[in-house]
Amino acid sequence: MLRLVLLLIMFMPFCCFSQNIEVSGGVQSTEGPLFGVSVFEQGTTNGTTTDFKGNYAIRVNSGATLVFSYLGYKTLEIAIDGNTLNVTMEEDASKLDEVVVKGFDNVVGRARRRAESVQSIPESVVTFTAQAIETKGINNVQTFADQIPNVNFTTSQNIGNNFITVRGISHIRNGESPIAFVIDGVTLPDPNLINQELFDLALIEIVKGPQGALYGRNAIAGAINIVTNEPTNTSRNKIQFGYANGNLLQTQLSSTGPLVKDKLFYRVSGSYKKGDGLLNNVTLNMAPDFVEELSIRGQLKAILSSNTTATLTGQYMDAEAGAVYYASPTTGNPNIDADDFDNLAIQGDQFGRSTLDAIYGNLKFDFNLGDVKLTSSSSYNKGERNHIGDLDFTPADVLRQIQDSNTETINQEFRLSSTDTNGKVNWDLGAFYQKLDKQLITDATADFGFFAPPFQPTGTQSRLAIGNFTNTYNTIAAFGFLDFQVTDRLTLSAGLRFDRDNIQQDNVTENTNPEKTDSQLQPKLSLALKATEDMLLYANYGRGYRTGGFNQGNTVRYNSDFEAETTDNYEIGMKNSLWGGRFILNLSGYYIDFSNQQLYALVLDGGNGNILIGNFNVPESESVGFEADLKLRATNWLDILGSYGVSKARITEGTSTVSTGANETINVSGNNTPLVPQDSYSFGLESRFDITKNVSFNGNVNLEGTGKIYWHEDNVAVSSGYNLLNARLGVTFNKFTINLWGTNLTDTEYITEFFAQTFSNGGSDLAWLGQPATYGASIAYKF
Template sequence: MKNLLVLICFLVSTIGFSQTLVTGKITDQNSEPLPGASISEKGTTTGVISDFNGNFEITISSNEAVLSISYIGYETQEVTVSGQSQLDIELAESAVSLTGVTVQGFAGIMGKSRKRTESIQTTAESVTALNAEGIESAGITDISSFSTLVPNLKFNSSQSIGLNFITVRGIPQVRGGDAPLAFVIDGVTIPDPSLLSQDLYDLALVEVVKGPQGALYGKNAIGGAVNIYTKDPTNKMSNQIKLGVGNGGFKQAQFISSGAIAKDKLFYRFSTQYKDFDGLLTNEFLDEKVDFREDINVRGQLKAKLSSNFSITGSYQYFNIDGGATYYSVNPTGTDGEFTGGILDPNPADGNNVIFSDVLGTSKMTNNYGTLKMDYNLTGVKLQSITSINKVNRSTNGDLDFLELDGLTQGEEITTKTFNQEIRINNAKTDTKFDWSLGGFYQKIEKDFYQNGTTGVDFGGPFEYDTADYINETQTIALFGFGDYKLTDKLTLSAGFRLDMDKFTQDDVLFVTNSERDNSEIQPKVSLSYQANKNVLVYTNYGRGYRNGGFNAQPTDLFNRDFEDETSDNYELGFKTTSWNDRFILNGSVFYSKLNNQQQYILDLTTFIAGVYNYDKSEVFGFELESRARLSNFLDVFANVGITDAKIIEGGSTGGDDGTFTNNSAYDGQKTPFVPVSTFAVGLESSVNITDDLKFNGFLNLDTTGKTYWHESNRDAFTTDAYSLLDARLGLSYKNWKLELWGKNLTDKAYYQEFSPGEFVGSPDDVAWRGQPLTVGTAISVKF
């Protein structure tokens, strides 16, 4: 880290100071940010685009430079800098936008997949993103609702609040393990995958970039990254209140406020939301709803501009979620005609997927998350420091046999504490062929785990166990760098790396053992992109990622004491095109990944111990296409498709330390479990200005998940067929009021998010986790 600071000082000292840095924000007449606006200095080739919050930074040749600001559908405006270092510019809507087709589809979406602002159509990555307007139109409220718009991405939840299963490009998440995607909020990597369960609101950007992103985001970005950016505090006062209701006793209240405490100097943003849901799924034995959920979320931000070049932003978020848990479905008649459980149809059928446990499961998750970000702008260089702390508590109580049998219950508590510190230096010059960034990163994670899987546990209140069964600690030091160099006006070479140096330790209180392991992993990334013309981009890239290994509770016949780090080498060829006068977008890519030590989860019911093991080698081949067409100024049609062929090449063997083992080579050549073989979505989006004050919005999406194998054997008895879910949202805005109607799973399709065959874990019962049935609701909001 010391060497890094020396390098930073050297770079800063060598930068020339003849130019001037200007920052600013581009908004419309309602103070809403305009992402992707073009800002250029007249008489030069210097130009930038505004980000998803409407912000921009540009280095100009003199204090009297003239900036030209343009945005499709708005009048172009020219502004003389006149020595100002901060410019807030409001654009007026053009009359042409009311009659002509002016929207560019994806080309207007600004992302930050490579840690800098750029249009998706010029990014040499497979990226799907929505800015604030698209998030609101599509009704994005969580990662699950966004995943339906992303090819080769599937998000499922199971068992309890915070237990998620994410699959991206053939790489699944193991139960309770790290996700194959880095999860990034406002530029800070959040290591606990349970936080993907939180509600999303008041957002400026939601973005998924696929393929290994270790060079940019570090460990566990083996399949990609999810970028989430909240809306910035504003200089102009604005408030919003939203109230909603729905079936299943759903209630919602939301309040957002932003403005200046000291004009042009100190700004705030406060957001809070409350949701309550009684549930729709019924436990037939207890005659109670089981999928209930109550969610309280509070977020605050303060931003201070201490000078024209220096700003500090502090943020804090708290949420508390209480909900149902362990409500797995069983076959009520079993194989012998009695109510004992048994073989379950992996495709839900009436009478074969009944919730019938004698314990009403409950779960709870609380989160406290704070960040401090400091930005220092010099001419040509931007220094950034990000410090964050995070604490997550999760608890679960519920049935273990999932029947009306007495005695078998389960309970666990998990506490995760994280400290992050990142220092980054970025190029800020806009008139150079070489764009670069470099920095250092430190992270410490402590995870305390307590579990009782046989007789249950009485905690006497949330998170009050006396001592943990296991205390896991991970410390990471990383160095990273990334750069783009324009070989020609059309050809760009990009390269980067990240060196993660990890140390893992585990204190096993139950068996009085201590374990530790060290690992260093270099994650390179190289890409070559060719901008044939302004409408066609072709790119190829290679990336390496890894997901760290760890320790199991103890060895069994099914898994070892520890499990290995998983690595992925990905090769990709892609294209991005815009045609039909910028009204039709078609993006696509083909990819191939080689994985070593791919991780898999299993529960050994003979010992009631869960663990993770590794396949020696596996591979994934696939492709994906995304398209959007603006048929008129009032109607878009969009579609995406993803195909994944994920296979186990060498299953290898795993087992305990006493000489017993399980041979997994019988699964060589089989499909990787938990991976849908395809995803497909098609939809319509409409926006109509009925009058100057009255506006209609509509969004319709049909999402199809392909066949999914739940076990390495690939037997039909453990395979779910393809199914489709239909979602819709309608909105009617009048001045500052908006009325919304929404519906999810409108055909009330029965489906499973998880299926567990009992045959392979020593249980007579198959169990499955049911997806959410038909939900509908309405909301009204007002801005003032």
């Protein structure tokens, strides 16, 4: 039966070819690309819409007339004369003068690897267009993740140490991310790079639920799909400067245009920021959270023939920041509540530093073969992360630490996709190969004078712990995805992916070389019903998969290896576009059944003094939740935005070892899954309007809430929820834009990570403090 399904997915698309000609091009206004423009063949129901870059492609009869329609612009009717048609639309003054409240734009995204309306996708998807990215001041994942229900993103320890939780599926330290991080169609497997500085973007999408069939390896909880602006055939430039408290200087630039008109185009963009920090180390009397980061990206796009294009992308990142500035108790009692900010302070005697260097390259070829497009994507990624700093987190020079976390990745993907806009079937087929090397080197030193009579420092640091191992993943995969329009209102989608991960470890510390293979078939099914013109109902099922791996060795809390994690995901939802598009309400509910959910543990190995970190599994877990996302255009100058999510995740079967003087194994069945906020919400007001013909205003204010979090599987350490208030105001006149912005304006105290050290076999409890109030200004110039 399985072979029959695979054959149907592979051969069904080739029965759907059409003999019509394909016409493609771009649609823009005097301000830039227009997305969501209706493009249809006159006298037929054959049509499409432009994507977020203003591009479209449609198959029509030879000699047909295309009609371009967009609210507020004059409708154009243009006879076809060739395979390329670029259009510039003009504003319709008579419509603009009418006192009519317009609905939200029909946002077009690529959540399923092709341009389509977000409101027609049978998935939970949140999309930020280029305009929204600029208006909201989005410059990294953290600046938008908390506006999405049941998504939580935090950082700690050092630059590149990122944690994301989606619907009860968490990122575990030194493990695989549960969400695919995709830039221009290429998945970056290094979780160190997830919170890199984002700039010069066309689109950001977050799609929840398992996405292996479309986004690849380890997309067990979803995908973050980021699309950068492409090189263009016209010259455009932008430069931006900003300054914020903590002496934070930020600048971005981009430049694009033709090197050879109509044949070869370039785009160069970059970002630089440098700041002293805002927190305070009370022992050193200085800010430990400094940052300096430089990122540069270059792109070349060549039109090799009428049906072949090539795009070469390269990116370089060089970053340095503070590290391991954990806050510890000031009372003398090593154990405190996670919310006890009066008795927490950063007081380590060592000034921590971390670095992150990364290079990335991708070569992509697109071949237009009529009704089929073939894409070849070859990429290379290398990241090197290092940190050094305190380990006892007290004013005494007792312990120090150093760690290297390095990755090197080679990817190759071939993808075959349908392009027939007339057909009832859309499909993707592909094959994928990846080789990933992950090296982790940890070291610690101690002044042993603190541990033996006469209990006084010797001034000499001696090695306490060491770990050095490399895990190598060789992955091959095949995938297919099919959309079948059963009727005008009913669409069936089916996807299938097979992953085979060969995992090898070179363990220098233990002098071992274990090896194993994980394989997983990941089906996905969706059913979408257009119940009315304004309502879409959908249901889907998907199998999620996150590969296993090897730890440094056996301890009382985990074994030398951990198993692959799988999930069965069920979701139902509805998407409503009401009141002429002025009111959008999307609702969804989900249930996730886990097998071998992966958790993280830190342990002090009393036998040899090593401080070790590793991952382990609990056999059975579950997560059930609800999400609501709404937009209301109250007037032409005021939008009301809101979202709310509930995520109840718990371990249904599992044990864990707690060291309280003895290695006690406890039953954690029925406990809440660690690191998962119990709920989250976002409420915002946005305004955008013209003051005069050449001057416009945009502004937004947003209140984000994160609910209660249990930090370990025993559920003893728990922190209360917190709320953050952010705002941004901007004025654009001619080619200049000035923005004033602020985050955490109420200066709320909160934490993003907590170690209850009694549970983890260590010393004092530790907390990673969230950023205090931050505010600044920026000016941008486009030319």
